[in-house]
Amino acid sequence: MSEFETAKPVIAVLGAGKIGEALMSGLLHGGHTSDELLFTERHPERSVQLTEAYGVRCVETDEAAAQADVLVVAVKPQDIEPLLTELAPLLTGDKLIVSLCAGLPTALFERRLGEVPVVRVMPNTPMLVGEAMSAISAGRHATATHLATVEKMLSCVGQVVELPESQQDAVTALSGSGPAYFFFLVEAMIDAGILLGLPRAIAEKLIIQSAVGSAKMLSESDEHPVILREAVTSPAGTTINAIRELEKHGVRAALIAAIEAARDRSVELGKAHED
Secondary structure (H helix, E strand, O other): OOOHHHHOOOOOEEEEHHHHHHHHHHHHHHHHHHEEEEEEOHHHHHHHHHHHHOOEEOOOOOHHHOOOOEEEOOOOHHHHHHHHHHHHOOOOOOOOOEEOOOOOOHHHHHHHHHOEEEEEEEOOOHHHHHHHEEEEEEOOOOOOOHHHHHHHHHHHHHEEEEOOOOHHHHHHHHHOOHHHHHHHHHHHHHHHHHHHOOHHHHHHHHHHHHHHHHHHHHHOOOHHHHHHHHHHHOOOHHHHHHHHHHHHEEEEEEHHHHHHHHHHHHHHHHHHOOO
């Protein structure tokens, strides 16, 4: 795909929901112009809203397929079949399909669309603030150049790792759904603060900043999380008593089981589209 090596490709986002919008915003901040982007959207009011916000044209699927070099599929997994049926007769020339659909294997796209290069991506919602963690995997017909194109795109909205597609269901469960686990924990801790007599606004500020600071320590430190946790855990102190209760209630085991359940659901989503 030599044109990707010499110029910015035209990118069409098929399905401009939250993740699709976040990707467009990131690409614009990353140096793409509005003329290099297109999007599709079923709801006219949202189409107008996004065009006014970003200056990007909303088009029909056939126009996106004709004009774009890269088609980013950002619809919900349950909406994929009608889109693939619509796309199949439209694809001509050298197009790159980038799937942001949780659980859907590259083989599904290849089976329905032919010998097209497909890169599977599992992003997460921090893409909305430019801090996504995205994992990318190549389909049968995707080359190193295709992967480099997708990595460059996604670097505008966070960090990127490449891995075998066989590991994508685990990634979906771990980092794809991961923000929800952190939000759940923060929610519970805020509730605990209220139970202990703190005003909600104060409890929220305390916990959210603690989460931000802790994440920064994890990101910038070379220390293992266990070492960082032990640095807070004094002998016979408050933290060790809290950790004892977490272990007593099986929080670690529950979290591992939850992530396994998310992985299993990701596998199910993919199998639902097998012939």
